[in-house]
Amino acid sequence: MKIRNIIEGKKEWRAHMARVKGLPQDYQIVYKEIQKYLFKVGPVELTNGTGLLSGIVDLFEEGAVLGKSVLEVTGSDVAAFCDDLIKDSKTYADIYQESVDQEVRKAMKKVTDKTK
Structure with missing residues (x-):
């Protein structure tokens, strides 16, 4: 990543956080x-x-x-609000789960290959 991209990213983040503070x-x-x-x-894309x-x-x-309260916007279950936002996105949990499944398949293949 180029320094210019890093600097631009920081500027964008600061502007974003200024909006939050408003x-x-x-x-x-x-x-x-x-x-x-x-x-x-x-989601993985969140960091982009x-x-x-x-x-x-x-x-x-x-x-x-x-003039709405924040919970009128999100609903009383904020975690469910978040989950709904990312329901179609690939998450880090998905990536980890896939890697675990892959490792188990590899290990099981080794075991079955040894028993043949």
């Missing part, structure tokens, strides 16, 4: 929890720019302008 306090709290959740279980996270900020900004 949200009402309750929205900021929920956004930070969503961010933590997605960084732990989220701020697309999904920017979309959440767009949604939150709109909800705030309409």
